[in-house]
Amino acid sequence: MQKMTDVSTGRSAGKFPANFVLRGDIAYSKSPEELSCREGAFLVCREGVCGGVFPRLPAEYSPFPLYDYRGKLIIPGLTDLHIHASQFGFRGLGMDMELLDWLEKRAFPEEAKFHDGGYARRAYGLFVEALRRGPGARFCVFATIHTEATLILQDLLEESGLVSMTGKLSMDRNCPEALREKSAAGALKNAEEWLDLSEKRNYRNTRPILTPRFIPSCSDELLYSLGKLAQDRGLPVQSHLSENRREIAWVRELCPGASHYAGAYRDFGLFGGEAPAIMAHCVWPEDEELALIKERGVFIAHCPQSNANVASGIAPVRRLLNLGIAVGLGTDVAGGIHSSIFRAMGDAIQASKLRKVLGPAAEGSPSGGAEEDYRPLGLEEAFWMGSAGGGALFNAGSFEEGREFDALVLDDGDLAAPFPLSVRERLERAVYLSEDRHIIGKWVRGRPLFMIMPENRFENTGE
C-alpha cells in the first residue's frame, strides 16, 4: 500500500460493490469477555451484512473485490446510545459550571435557538459532519422540541449514510417557556405530526424514536399518551433514568404510586417490551429496577464522562453486566464533551477503577464507600459495550455473521511503540489514543462513507 488515493464519499457510493472483502488486522467482540483478534484476516460483506471473518478466504468469496488493508486495524463501527444533537455546538464550554448554571446559561438558551430552521441547518450540519468523520456508525439522538429542526437533522443524518434513531423531544412542564409544549394534548399532536412527516420522507437509515425528555419534564397525561402511541405504532422510546439522587427523589414525589423510577416509565407504557427502549445513565438503580430492566430488555446507555462532569456519580456497570442487562455506551454530548465512543470506552474503564476505591458516591448512598470487591472493567467489556453491546440495538457492532456490516479501517502506524504490538494491544491503544484522522475508511450497512483506497484493491489473491 505504497500509494493511496483518496476517494469515495457516501454520495458517490452508488458505484461501490454490494459484495466485497476487506483484509487487515481484524478485532471485534464475540462477547463481553471475549475479543477476536486476527492478523491479516478476511472480512466478508454480502449485501450489507457480515459474512464472517476468515484466516483464509473461502473459495466462494474469491470473486468478490478485495480491499487489502494489511497492516491496518479493522474494527466494527461503534454505537453511541445517547447524544444530544442540539448541544454539540457548546460541547467543551462551561464545563466548570455547576449543573443548574450550565442548564440555564448554556443548554436551554442553545436549545431554544432551534426554532430557527436556518440555525438548525448550520448547527446540525457541524454535528453530523463530526459524527461522519468519527468512529460511530449508529446513534440514538435527542433533538429538541422543534419539528422542522428535527426533520432537518434527520435529513442530514440520512444523507450522511449513518444509521440512527432520532427523536423530537417532548416536554410540557418544568422547563423554560421557550422550550415548553403548551399542553399534553398539544405535545402529543406535535409528536404525531412529526412522526407523519418523518414517515413521508421514506428514510432508509433514520428511524424516529419517541423522546420524552425525562419524567420531571413531562406531565402524566403526556407520558400516558406517548406510551399509548409507542404501543400502537410499535415505536422505540428513549429517555433518562436515575441519573442523580435529587432527580430520583423528585420523580418519587411526582409519581407517588410508582414502585420506582423505572416502574414509573413502565406504568406509562414507555419501558420496552415489543419495541425497544433506551435509557441513559442508570447511576443509582435499585435492585428491583434492575430486574425490570432485564425483564423488559431495556438498553442502558452508560455515559461515564457526563456522569463525572455533571457530578452524578459512577454507574454500577459491573452489576449490569453480571445481570446480563443490555448495556452500551453514550457520549451524552454536551454533558459529555467528546463525541467519540472510543473516549467513552476509556472513561468507562477509568470510572470503574475510581468506583472501586471511592465507592459509588457518597450523597446519602446506602452503599457508600469503597467497594474493594468491585472488579473494574477490562478492555474487553468496554470495547464490547461501545460496539457489539450497544450495537445489538441495531443488529450491528460486531463482525459475527448476520450482523449488519459497519466497519472502520484505522491507520494506527503513528501510534508507535519501541516494540512490536499485538492486534489486541493496538486495539487498546487505539481506544485511548486514536483520533478521527486515524480512520481511513468507514462503512455503514456495507456502504462506504469515505475510504482511502488501497492501491491493490482489485487484487484478489484468494490465497
Next chain:
Amino acid sequence: MQKMTDVSTGRSAGKFPANFVLRGDIAYSKSPEELSCREGAFLVCREGVCGGVFPRLPAEYSPFPLYDYRGKLIIPGLTDLHIHASQFGFRGLGMDMELLDWLEKRAFPEEAKFHDGGYARRAYGLFVEALRRGPGARFCVFATIHTEATLILQDLLEESGLVSMTGKLSMDRNCPEALREKSAAGALKNAEEWLDLSEKRNYRNTRPILTPRFIPSCSDELLYSLGKLAQDRGLPVQSHLSENRREIAWVRELCPGASHYAGAYRDFGLFGGEAPAIMAHCVWPEDEELALIKERGVFIAHCPQSNANVASGIAPVRRLLNLGIAVGLGTDVAGGIHSSIFRAMGDAIQASKLRKVLGPAAEGSPSGGAEEDYRPLGLEEAFWMGSAGGGALFNAGSFEEGREFDALVLDDGDLAAPFPLSVRERLERAVYLSEDRHIIGKWVRGRPLFMIMPENRFENTGE
C-alpha cells in the same frame, strides 16, 4: 493568512530573530483566578524573554519582525511536572490491569530494557518527538537507573529545543534485581558519575535533577547521601509523595522516626529549601505535611489521570491552592495515558467534580464521603496549574513580562461552533478538544521548534 508555508525546525532556528512580535488572540494566566484574554493583541519577545502583551504595539517594538497570526489562539507553552520517559512506549497498554500486575508485567520489564543504548535511542526518540509536537515546553522527567540511556535522553531533549529537568533514577531496594543498584554507595557513585558526565555536555536546556524513585525503593543510606549531594551541589530533587494509602503506611513503617512522609524527605535533606523539589501526587496529605510543603516551597505535581488509573484517589487540589502551595500538573505517563497537559487540565476539573460528590476516597479515610462544600476547579485554575503554576519552576508558562518566552499558536478553526466564541471560550474548547495537529507554531525560550509561517510575517504595521 491565505497562503501558509511550512518552515523552520529547531535545527534551522539559528536564523530566527532574537527579538520579534507575535500577533493573535492571546490568552494566559495572571493568577490562579485570572485569565487575560485579548483579541488581536501583540506579544513581544526580547532575547528569549517576554516583553509583555499589548493591545497596540508600543513604538519601541515596531522595528521587531512581526508574525501575524490574527484569528489564531496564542498561549504560553505548558509545563509537565511529572513524566516517566521510559514508560512512554507502553502508554495506553494494560490500563485495565491492577497496579501490581501492571508494574510487574509492563513497567519493570520495560524499564529494564534501557540498559541497552540502542533500545533507549529508539524509545526515547519516539518520546521526545511526541513531546516536541505537543503543547508542552517544560518538563520534569524521570528516566531509569541507566546512566548511558539517561544521557541519550538528555541529548535528545537538548536537541529538541524543549527545556527539562531530567533525572537518572536512583533505587537500591524493593524493586526487581535488574533495576536495583547494588548498594547505597554504588548508587551514589552512579549518580555522581552521571552528574559529571551531564555537566561535560554543557546543555543549555537540560538540567540534571536528583531522582530517588520514592522512599520505599531507596535505603536510608542512599537517601541521606543523595540529600547531602543535593545540598552540596544545589541540585533540584524530584520524587513521589503520598500517592496512596498503602504506600503511606509502608513509608511509616520504613521511617518510624519521621513525623510523616514529607517529613521523612525533609529529614533526608530532599525536600526543597535552596534548590527546588518537585513531588508527584500528594493525594493524601496530612495538615502538617501541607504546612511543610508550603514552608519549603516544594512544587506538587497533580496527576489526575494517573491517580484515577492507578485507583489512588482524588487529590485535594482546592486545599493546596487555598494554602498558596506551588501546584502544577503532571501527565505521569504511563500511569497517565496522555502526554498532553491539556488533557491533564480537563481531567483535573473533572476529578474535582467527582471529589465533590464522591469524597476524597473511602479506604480508611478520616474525611471519607462527599464534600458538598468542596468547590470544584474552574478553567482558570486548571489552566494556571498547567501553564503559569507549574511553569513557575522554570520562570516560564505565562506572558507576564520577565518570564522566559514559550508560546504556542493554535489554529482552532475546525473546532467550530454555530455561534461566535470569545477568546476564553476558544481557550476552554482547546483545553478539551485540541489535538497536536492544531499547534501550528511553538517557541521555547524564544526559539521556534516549528512554525507555519504566516504570509505577512515581515509586515509590521505598528498600528
